[in-house]
Amino acid sequence: MSKTILLTGGAGYIGSHTYVELKSAGYDVVIIDNFSNARPDVIDRLAQITDAPVTWHKGDVLDKAFLAKVFAQHAVDAVIHFAAKKAVGESVEKPLDYFETNCTGFSNILMAMQAAGVFNVVFSSTATVYGEPLSLPYTEDHRIAPVSPYAQSKVTCETLLRQLKDSDPRWNYGVLRYFNPAGAHDSALIGEDPNDIPNNLMPYIAKVATGELPHLNVFGDDYDTPDGTGVRDYIHVVDLARGHVQSVGKLLDDQDTHILNLGTGTGYSVFDMLRSYEKACGTTLPFKIGPRRAGDIDCFYADPASARDYLGFEATRGLDEMCQSSWNWVSRVRNS
Numbered sequence: 001m002s003k004t005i006l007l008t009g010g011a012g013y014i015g016s017h018t019y020v021e022l023k024s025a026g027y028d029v030v031i032i033d034n035f036s037n038a039r040p041d042v043i044d045r046l047a048q049i050t051d052a053p054v055t056w057h058k059g060d061v062l063d064k065a066f067l068a069k070v071f072a073q074h075a076v077d078a079v080i081h082f083a084a085k086k087a088v089g090e091s092v093e094k095p096l097d098y099f100e101t102n103c104t105g106f107s108n109i110l111m112a113m114q115a116a117g118v119f120n121v122v123f124s125s126t127a128t129v130y131g132e133p134l135s136l137p138y139t140e141d142h143r144i145a146p147v148s149p150y151a152q153s154k155v156t157c158e159t160l161l162r163q164l165k166d167s168d169p170r171w172n173y174g175v176l177r178y179f180n181p182a183g184a185h186d187s188a189l190i191g192e193d194p195n196d197i198p199n200n201l202m203p204y205i206a207k208v209a210t211g212e213l214p215h216l217n218v219f220g221d222d223y224d225t226p227d228g229t230g231v232r233d234y235i236h237v238v239d240l241a242r243g244h245v246q247s248v249g250k251l252l253d254d255q256d257t258h259i260l261n262l263g264t265g266t267g268y269s270v271f272d273m274l275r276s277y278e279k280a281c282g283t284t285l286p287f288k289i290g291p292r293r294a295g296d297i298d299c300f301y302a303d304p305a306s307a308r309d310y311l312g313f314e315a316t317r318g319l320d321e322m323c324q325s326s327w328n329w330v331s332r333v334r335n336s
């Protein structure tokens with residue numbers, strides 16, 4: 001019998017792509033989402049991609065009664081927890097909101113799981129837990145030094161998982177520390193679609209390509225990198241989604257616990273991405289060089305070896321596929 005996975009935040013960017021990959025791996029999936037940062041039509045689009053109805057509930061992870069009802073209604077085998085706030089800058093302005101949604105929301109999920117006898121959970125963490133690099137690439141045993149309330153909220157959740165497992169060995173967890181997710185599904189039916197000015201580079205470039213923003217601001221071209229602009233590890237969102245399928249499979253098959261980076265190990269610069277996006281959309285894109293931003297660093301990339309050795313996970317899609325799939329998605333949204 002197929003296993004049932006509950007996806008919190010399953011209507012969001014990474015959650016929706018993970019839904020598709022879980023379905024194609026044969027899992028039953030239940031989505032919960034409050035749609036605070038998701039397109040209302042994403043459920044229809046998921047049904048279209050997977051050619052099957054979607055099981056979903058609108059509700060908040062802060063609502064304990066709602067969570068209890070969902071767990072009573074479905075025989076859940078494991079949870080993948082995406083529901084969270086994710087903007088580093090906003091977290092500095094609103095640390096309480098970030099603590100409430102990210103930490104209290106997660107502890108509510110864990111309590112609902114415990115009450116329902118569900119002990120397998122995959123948690124969306126972030127490479128920002130590492131803070132300033134002491135050495136590169138980041139390995140999972142790099143020291144943890146969060147510099148924002150957002151990153152701190154993820155460290156708090158990781159710590160809670162460790163304490164929970166220490167208190168009760170029935171818990172199995174996968175902590176996945178993502179680098180920079182980018183790109184969209186091949187169908188161009190789902191992707192990243194921020195309402196505000198995007199915080200991340202690719203959605204920002206996408207809005208320059210669609211004409212919604214006048215130019216890309218490049219913050220510093222005098223870094224110690226081949227072209228002077230900052231280098232980051234971008235991972236295609238479909239590869240990232242596959243990583244979740246492998247992680248939850250390992251929990252369910254082996255009663256396993258793991259903490260893994262999900263990145264490619266390859267760094268791309270701001271200009272690498274700009275050129276690749278220009279290729280995808282077939283036009284040159286305006287940019288302006290500005291001063292460095294406080295706190296930015298030259299390079300930031302993963303050592304992906306543990307995820308490969310442990311889960312057999314390997315990212316297969318490169319920068320051109322990320323940019324082309326993003327462009328296919330945003331140009332379709334703009335024209336629909």
Ligand SMILES: NC(=O)c1ccc[n+]([C@@H]2O[C@H](COP(=O)([O-])OP(=O)(O)OC[C@H]3O[C@@H](n4cnc5c(N)ncnc54)[C@H](O)[C@@H]3O)[C@@H](O)[C@H]2O)c1
Nearest residue numbers: 009011012013014034035036037038060061083084124126
């Ligand atoms: N995108 C990134 O760059 C990145 C990098 C590292 C880690 N992450 C983590 O991955 C996870 C998913 O990120 P994403 O990029 O898909 O973000 P997203 O905002 O697209 O998805 C999050 C989803 O959770 C929902 N949600 C938010 N608060 C909720 C609440 N209180 N109750 C129920 N649903 C709620 C939103 O409506 C949204 O659909 C987050 O935990 C994020 O911190 C993201």
